[in-house]
Amino acid sequence: MRVGYFIGCATDFVFPHIGQMTIDFLTKHGVEVRVPKKQGCCGAPVWLGAGDFETGRRLADTNVKVFQEVDYVIADCATCTSALKEYPKYLANTPARDDAYKAFADKVRDLSDFLVNVLKLPESAYEPSAEVKGKRVTWHDPCHAIRYLGIKEQPRHILKSLPNLEFVEMVRADRCCGMAGAFSLHYYDLSKKIADKKAETIKETGADIVATACPGCMIHLTDTLRRKKMPQKVMNIIELLR
Helix, strand or coil, X not given: CEEEEECCHHHHHCCHHHHHHHXXXXXXXXXXXXXXXXCCCCCHHHHHHCCCHHHHHHHHHHHHHHCCCCCEEEECCHHHHHHHHCHHHHCCCCHXXXXXXXXXXXXXXXXXXXXHHHCCCCHHHCCECCCCCCEEEEECCCXXXXXXXXXXXHHHHHHHHCXXXXXXXXXXXXXXXXXXXXXXXXXXXXXXXXXXXXXXXXXXXXXXEEEECCHHHHHHHHHHXXXXXXXXXXXXXXHHEC
């Protein structure tokens, strides 16, 4: 199987090790991974955030073109995955774009969904990394993952499959962490109030690790836990796998 890996800006510039781990894990399980150098931003900050649909279409046209020769397009950022799948809904202004964007969107998959529902990896394929063995982990649902993509059971299946790792469900795991893109920049005081409620539910789990699948959530949760001097570490789900 040949897939294209959509890196996403936050992974590319803030968490590049997560991108490398994603590629390594897919390759380990027999997937040919291509990373087109000419791919660009998913466009979410441009057309969803700023309303610049003209620039958004240019970004979309580029991404659709460079990922033509793959069976699936894999993204490990919930926001990117959602944005890529919404090209037909928001950006298709011609019949040709509509056809191209729909074909592209059909190939886009969240990483955990791809591993569980496409590759159908057995539970034995999921081995914990040395860093997390013997730890307790909880899961934070990114808003784009659970609300737009319907991604809920897939990451939990992976976490529950990991030996020597205790998974504990967080109360209101689907509540927003307060990041919400530029919201947390423009309304930081309000975003902190939202995040503080999330911190309370994290503390209740007694977990050592908060796993998620959104770089934006990772940044905001890390900021929150440090502000509150809490010991939990925030990790992308791929960082838990060996």
